[in-house]
């Protein structure tokens with residue numbers, strides 16, 4: 001029995017990680033978020049109910065599972081409490097012991113959110129299109145060693161001192177350089193004191209908890225946020241988020257050793273989407289792009305922005321396979337392609353007259369790459385109710401087999417609709 005599995009987005013996010021984590025939660029004891037913050041929006045549809053989770057692991061909808069927010073996450077307490085309240089109001093998360101929050105996770109402060117929005121405003125044409133949730137500035141402070149962590153919420157004096165110190169610099173930047181109103185120490189201090197009262201019961205040493213759980217033979221699912229191509233080191237820099245989104249971060253961001261992660265599963269849409277700025281070689285600005293957006297309901301789960309849509313990019317998928325060490329693929333939203341006559345897959349890029357087989361690490365090169373397409377026949381029939389791989393139309397099977405060939409990774413699950421039951425499990429990653 002495989003005990004520890006990481007779920008990673010292989011594209012630019014929104015691959016359907018939430019849905020897949022929800023399905024796999026049944027087979028695990030613990031679900032861990034290990035990076036990012038409430039820039040993530042993970043949608044889970046259960047019956048007619050739709051939940052969009054931003055910070056709390058998608059396993060929370062399964063009673064009896066422990067959900068952990070690891071040290072690699074940045075937490076906006078206000079967003080966290082709103083999420084907790086919404087879950088409870090809808091009859092979920094009734095047992096408070098189901099959530100553990102790392103004492104080492106950094107806090108998103110009001111000035112982070114303001115700076116995120118102000119800095120983006122002055123970027124002009126090179127906007128990254130951040131979610132404006134303060135993610136980047138919070139990670140900046142973490143690396144600059146002046147961040148405020150969950151453990152600080154438990155100590156009044158430390159909290160006040162850290163807010164005071166940070167505001168000296170932040171207020172200077174906000175008032176004198178960005179010409180906006182600054183913040184008052186006491187206001188933030190009181191606000192965060194109130195948050196602390198409600199959150200402190202969840203804060204603990206999650207690294208210790210997870211390592212003990214591993215020792216005791218518990219099964220753990222690591223839930224990635226964003227996608228590989230948004231990774232701050234390995235993504236399409238600078239058009240990325242501010243954390244590591246690749247599989248390695250499942251270890252760093254939760255305080256376990258990399259040897260403990262036994263299987264890494266990449267979640268990939270059957271096509272590609274991206275929200276925000278940055279290069280996207282297979283993007284479609286035509287009726288096919290519109291059709292993908294319409295059928296796939298491609299609007300941001302966090303910001304509501306229309307997602308940019310395009311064909312499946314096997315060059316990018318091969319890259320994701322490499323940098324994550326993928327053991328298996330979950331291909332989502334196959335049903336979105338049900339109506340297409342012809343389906344395109346990019347197999348290489350053309351760049352200044354030469355053919356690139358490997359994903360370029362330079363965003364400016366990527367921006368000038370033209371995809372080389374292979375064209376496959378569509379299946380023109382509804383796949384949503386199909387429960388077995390062999391029940392899929394031959395053209396759909398061929399499409400999946402071709403993705404496997406091009407990436408060198410086997411497909412272990414095919415998702416054919418947004419609901420929990422609309423999936424074809426080929427191989428359960430928790431089984432040998």
Ligand code: GDP
Nearest residue numbers: 014015016017018042043301333415416417418
């Ligand atoms: P995440 O951020 O990776 O969890 O993905 P999002 O929740 O942001 O976006 C995925 C969207 O696709 C959500 O609206 C899901 O409900 C939906 N979805 C997931 N899997 C499927 C699928 O197989 N078919 C269809 N049609 N929708 C899906």
Ligand code: IMO
Nearest residue numbers: 013014039040041129130131225226241275276
């Ligand atoms: P999930 O987990 C898609 C994108 C933003 C922007 C860039 C930087 O739902 O897949 P940030 O606010 O992180 O500084 O924004 O990253 N982005 C996402 N795109 N899905 C996400 O999360 C994203 N989280 C951030 O649109 O381009």
Ligand code: MG
Nearest residue numbers: 014041042301
């Ligand atoms: Mg999302």
